[in-house]
Amino acid sequence: MEGSEDNKKGKGGRPPKAVKRNQLMAIKCTLFERRAIEAKAGSVGLTVSEYLREMGLTGKIDRRNRALPKEVLGFTATLNHLAANLNQLAKKRNQGDELSPLERAELKVQSGHVKELAIEIKSYLL
Structure with a gap:
């Protein structure tokens, strides 16, 4: 059972919520x-x-x-997606692996998305 601690250490993803809403209530209405x-x-x-x-x-x-506006949530989702992709590329590069031409192209595309998103955020705030 000592191996189970090792599995938890490298596990990524969203942390579990402190209070999980797992109870379902149904109502009847017209x-x-x-x-x-x-x-x-x-x-x-x-x-x-x-x-x-x-x-x-x-x-x-x-x-x-109130919840954040849909535009702000969209910006956040895009930034999270871009951050995950960039993190994967950085991890590979930091391990000493060279980036393939496909990965270099993806990095260039992601960089363009970041610039576009920055422009969208600025226009939203103005």
């Missing part, structure tokens, strides 16, 4: 009620689950706890 709940959840920028959970626990929605 189509009209469903559409109304979905519309209210959308108007405050929450999913239906988040909206119902917040309403059930606190009885109100704090509009200050």
